[in-house]
Amino acid sequence: MNERLPQYADVEMAARRIAPFIHKTPVLTSATFNRITGGELFFKCENFQKVGAFKFRGACNAISRLSSADGKKGIVTHSSGNHAQAVALAANLHGYKAVIVMPENAPKVKVNAVRGYGADIVFCEPTIDAREETAQAVIAKTGATFIHPYNHPDVIAGQGTSAMELLHDHPDLDMIIAPVGGGGLISGTAITAKFTKPEMKVFAAEPELADDAYRSIHSGKIEPVLRTDTVADGLRTSLGSLTFRIIQKHVDDIVTVPETSIIRDMRAVWERMKILIEPSCAVPLSAIIDGKIDVKGKKAGIILTGGNVDLDHLPW
Amino acid sequence: MNERLPQYADVEMAARRIAPFIHKTPVLTSATFNRITGGELFFKCENFQKVGAFKFRGACNAISRLSSADGKKGIVTHSSGNHAQAVALAANLHGYKAVIVMPENAPKVKVNAVRGYGADIVFCEPTIDAREETAQAVIAKTGATFIHPYNHPDVIAGQGTSAMELLHDHPDLDMIIAPVGGGGLISGTAITAKFTKPEMKVFAAEPELADDAYRSIHSGKIEPVLRTDTVADGLRTSLGSLTFRIIQKHVDDIVTVPETSIIRDMRAVWERMKILIEPSCAVPLSAIIDGKIDVKGKKAGIILTGGNVDLDHLPW
Numbered sequence: 001m002n003e004r005l006p007q008y009a010d011v012e013m014a015a016r017r018i019a020p021f022i023h024k025t026p027v028l029t030s031a032t033f034n035r036i037t038g039g040e041l042f043f044k045c046e047n048f049q050k051v052g053a054f055k056f057r058g059a060c061n062a063i064s065r066l067s068s069a070d071g072k073k074g075i076v077t078h079s080s081g082n083h084a085q086a087v088a089l090a091a092n093l094h095g096y097k098a099v100i101v102m103p104e105n106a107p108k109v110k111v112n113a114v115r116g117y118g119a120d121i122v123f124c125e126p127t128i129d130a131r132e133e134t135a136q137a138v139i140a141k142t143g144a145t146f147i148h149p150y151n152h153p154d155v156i157a158g159q160g161t162s163a164m165e166l167l168h169d170h171p172d173l174d175m176i177i178a179p180v181g182g183g184g185l186i187s188g189t190a191i192t193a194k195f196t197k198p199e200m201k202v203f204a205a206e207p208e209l210a211d212d213a214y215r216s217i218h219s220g221k222i223e224p225v226l227r228t229d230t231v232a233d234g235l236r237t238s239l240g241s242l243t244f245r246i247i248q249k250h251v252d253d254i255v256t257v258p259e260t261s262i263i264r265d266m267r268a269v270w271e272r273m274k275i276l277i278e279p280s281c282a283v284p285l286s287a288i289i290d291g292k293i294d295v296k297g298k299k300a301g302i303i304l305t306g307g308n309v310d311l312d313h314l315p316w
Numbered sequence: 317m318n319e320r321l322p323q324y325a326d327v328e329m330a331a332r333r334i335a336p337f338i339h340k341t342p343v344l345t346s347a348t349f350n351r352i353t354g355g356e357l358f359f360k361c362e363n364f365q366k367v368g369a370f371k372f373r374g375a376c377n378a379i380s381r382l383s384s385a386d387g388k389k390g391i392v393t394h395s396s397g398n399h400a401q402a403v404a405l406a407a408n409l410h411g412y413k414a415v416i417v418m419p420e421n422a423p424k425v426k427v428n429a430v431r432g433y434g435a436d437i438v439f440c441e442p443t444i445d446a447r448e449e450t451a452q453a454v455i456a457k458t459g460a461t462f463i464h465p466y467n468h469p470d471v472i473a474g475q476g477t478s479a480m481e482l483l484h485d486h487p488d489l490d491m492i493i494a495p496v497g498g499g500g501l502i503s504g505t506a507i508t509a510k511f512t513k514p515e516m517k518v519f520a521a522e523p524e525l526a527d528d529a530y531r532s533i534h535s536g537k538i539e540p541v542l543r544t545d546t547v548a549d550g551l552r553t554s555l556g557s558l559t560f561r562i563i564q565k566h567v568d569d570i571v572t573v574p575e576t577s578i579i580r581d582m583r584a585v586w587e588r589m590k591i592l593i594e595p596s597c598a599v600p601l602s603a604i605i606d607g608k609i610d611v612k613g614k615k616a617g618i619i620l621t622g623g624n625v626d627l628d629h630l631p632w
Contacts, residue, residue, distance in 0.1 A: 026342070047590045109587070267627060271425070274363045274623035276590040307590035311583060311632065 003242055005249075006153040008195035011160035011188060014061040018158060021060050021093060025049050025162070027169055032272045037288050039295025042173065044166040047277050047307030051089050051113070053082035053234075054162050054185055054305050055149070060090040061158030062147045071096040074144035078102070078124075078131035081110035082234060082306050083149040088119035099144060101134045103127075107233065107310040126228060128238065150184030151240025160188025166301050167196050174298040175201035177284040179305060180213045180254065181235035183243025189303060190250035204247065204254040205287040207232045207262060213239055214254045217247065231259055231315045234280035234305060255293060261286035263315045276307040279315060319558055321565075322469040324511035327476035327504060330377040334474060337376050337409060339365050341478070343485055348588045353604050355611025358489065360482040363593055363623030367405050367429070369398035369550075370478050370501055370621050371465070376406040377474030378463045387412040390460035394418070394440075394447035397426035398550060398622050399465040404435035415460060417450045419443075423549065423626040442544055444554065466500030467556025476504025482617050483512050490614040491517035493600040495621060496529045496570065497551035499559025505619060506566035520563065520570040521603040523548045523578060529555055530570045533563065547575055547631045550596035550621060571609060577602035579631045592623040595631060 028043045046054035063075060071094060077087045078101035091098035098119040102111060103126035114121055124134040139146055148155065162185075163176060176193050180186045183204075190202045206213050209230040215223040222244050228236040239247065247254075266282035269275065281304040287293045288300070344359045362370035379391060387410060393403045394417035407414035414435040418427060419442035430437055440450040455462055464471065478501075479492060492509050496502045499520075506518045522529050525546040531539040538560050544552040555563065563570075582598035585591065597620040603609045604616070 052590060270592055270627060274368060274592040276586055276592065311586060311630070314627070314630075316627065 004153065005242060005246055006157045006191060008191055010153065010157035011164055011192050014057070014154070014157040015161040015164055017064050018057055018060045018161065021050070021090070022057055023049055024165060027166060028273060028275070030273050033285070037295050039288070039297065040299045041295070042166065042170050042299065042301045044162055044301060044303050045275065046162055047275060047281065047304050051082065051085040052306050052308045053086065054159060054303065055082040055086035056089065057161050058155035058158035058184055058188070059083060059086035059147060062152055062154035063087070063090045063094055063096065065154055066145060070145050074099060074142050075147055076101065076135050076138045076144040077147045077149060078135045079149050081106055082308060084114045085110065085117060085308070087147055088114045088117035092118050099138050099142070101131050101138070103131065107308070107313070109310045110308055113308070148240070149237070150182030151242050153242065156184050156187045156191070156242065156246070158188065159185045160192040162303055163189040163192040166303070167193065170299070170301060171197070172299055173200060173301045175203060175295070176301040177203045177205060177287065177293060178303040179232070179235055179280050179283040180204035180206045180247070181210070181280070182237040183213065183239045183247055185303060185305060186251060187243045187246040190246060194250045201252045202250060203287070203293050204251050205284040206254065206256055207235055207283060208256045208258050210235050211256045213247065214256050216244060217254055231262055232280040232283055234278060235283065255287045257283055257286040257290055257292065261290050265289060267316055276309060277304050278306050278309050280305050320469065321558060321562055322473045322507060324507055326469065326473035327480055327508050330373070330470070330473040331477045331480055333380050334373060334376045334477065337366070337406070338373055340481060341365050343482060344589060344591070346589050349601070353611050355604070355613065356615045357611070358482065358486050358615065358617045360478055360617060360619050361591065362478055363591060363597065363620050367398065367401040368622050368624045369402065370475060370619065371398040371402035372405065373477050374471035374474035374500055374504070375399060375402035375463060378468055378470035379403070379406045379410055379412065381470055382461060386461050390415060390458050391463055392417065392451050392454045392460040393463045393465060394451045395465050397422050398624060400430045401426065401433060401624070403463055404430045404433035408434050415454050415458070417447055417454070419447065423624070423629070425626045426624055429624070464556070465553070466498030467558050469558065472500050472503045472507070472558065472562070474504065475501045476508040478619055479505040479508040479617070482619070483509065486615070486617060487513070488615055489516060489617045491519060491611070492617040493519045493521060493603065493609060494619040495548070495551055495596050495599040496520035496522045496563070497526070497596070498553040499529065499555045499563055501619060501621065502567060503559045503562035506562060510566045517568045518566060519603070519609050520567050521600040522551055522570065522572055523599060524572045524574050526551050527572045529563065530572050532560060533570055547578055548596040548599055550594060551599065571603045573599055573602040573606055573608065577606050581605055583632055592625060593620050594622050594625050596621050
């Protein structure tokens with residue numbers, strides 16, 4: 001595999017490129033969770049990002065680099081949700097047409113949001129193969145540019161800008177934790193953290209039911225997701241060739257947490273912090289609360305990935 | 317009625333007194349709601365206040381003024397919820413004991429929170445009379461000091477500190493809107509707004525099902541709440557002698573909104589702004605969206621009163 005890995009310089013360029021479009025998201029703290037965990041936690045609130053998720057950063061960076069000629073042929077992607085909204089809005093803001101391939105079981109709130117940003121939707125079966133075949137069919141017909149949800153250097157660089165903002169506000173963090181699905185966020189985060197402060201620990205957290213990243217790191221090759229029923233619907237994907245290599249190089253450890261912990265801590269954040277987070281956001285916090293990552297006496301940054309949930313189908 | 321009405325100087329003193337205890341809450345904006353309403357809205361997020369509601373400001377101010385001798389005899393109050401938590405925590409922080417009289421139908425999440433702050437709870441029937449009789453019985457037995465949820469000058473002055481912070485951050489507001497239940501918040505808000513900028517409009521919003529303030533202002537006397545089943549559980553109380561006079565003097569208009577609008581807009585804030593607000597918070601926004609208050613081309617401040625909701629019993 002000779003693909004060039006994105007570097008911190010790409011993250012810095014992405015930050016400048018997307019600055020006019022994104023929200024600089026706030027960092028919240030919680031006396032309750034500090035007391036429970038014994039650490040000092042800093043929650044980077046990408047749930048307040050445009051489209052309600054960090055995914056807007058990467059999509060916006062990738063789309064902003066297209067030539068006008070390519071942009072006019074349109075943009076296509078496949079996504080279980082947040083990347084879909086991100087591409088839809090970013091394309092819209094650039095005056096381009098987007099076609100989004102979505103699994104049939106995508107949350108209704110996400111389907112409606114994508115439509116609201118003016119994109120066309122093509123539904124497919126909820127498997128990686130079906131998504132990719134459907135997207136290829138669109139490309140063959142229209143010449144649209146495919147923007148992968150995570151295995152794309154510009155997407156990874158864009159996702160890294162969240163950690164860049166967090167570390168700018170809190171340069172004294174001892175560690176940073178993000179969930180891992182396809183690995184775009186943790187890759188951009190790890191590139192940024194290790195360049196900014198090499199001694200900083202970077203941890204990835206994932207659901208036990210979608211522990212492909214954990215298995216991949218231990219087997220030394222990309223392992224498939226074996227089931228797609230974790231409540232953390234943003235994390236139902238396998239690693240890509242780029243994200244796997246970046247995680248191997250820069251992530252200190254990957255830990256897994258059970259569904260019950262994810263649901264418990266998602267609800268606890270709602271009740272205690274009064275913010276909506278989607279299940280994926282709770283995975284790093286669960287890793288701490290369940291004792292898989294020790295934050296006692298440490299300052300830990302957590303990327304809250306998004307806040308798009310279907311209020312008619314809450315997991316409790 | 318010769319009770320002295322609180323003045324802006326009391327709000328300023330309250331702000332200094334409670335500063336070490338409270339959160340200075342953020343002010344959020346929303347491109348979506350600006351687009352929908354045609355105005356520029358500034359949401360003062362008391363849902364992020366300690367105990368999850370503005371009530372902590374007033375309770376903390378009132379309790380901080382007690383003599384140590386009185387404090388040691390304890391504090392008693394009655395409340396449908398947020399004032400209960402506020403008194404429980406404020407008493408706890410001062411090293412005093414609190415007894416809270418709560419209606420049997422108070423949300424479970426609020427009952428648990430009050431217990432969590434170390435207060436004792438005495439349940440009563442969900443009527444104003446039952447609450448007051450039960451509180452009087454506690455006072456007769458213990459010599460505790462009663463802190464009324466709203467008809468108390470120190471409580472009103474404390475509640476005014478939220479608008480004081482909002483106007484400090486956004487001095488160019490054209491109007492400020494708060495919900496009205498017992499009237500403590502709108503009273504403190506109106507005193508602050510009219511002193512700071514006399515030409516600023518101050519509006520109160522309440523549910524149609526609990527339109528006692530609206531009827532009181534039009535009849536010229538305090539009218540009772542006729543039913544206690546509005547979804548806006550923080551607004552099920554009648555005005556007091558102090559709050560009625562302050563509203564008569566300083567509030568420009570009172571408008572009412574139906575239950576369907578309150579639930580719709582509560583949910584819209586959750587979905588769009590990714591923050592938890594309780595139903596009472598949505599009442600001012602519903603007044604704008606339903607066309608009862610015109611914000612077109614204006615800057616309007618809205619006090620979001622709290623975020624304590626029972627996640628097992630959402631109103632949609």
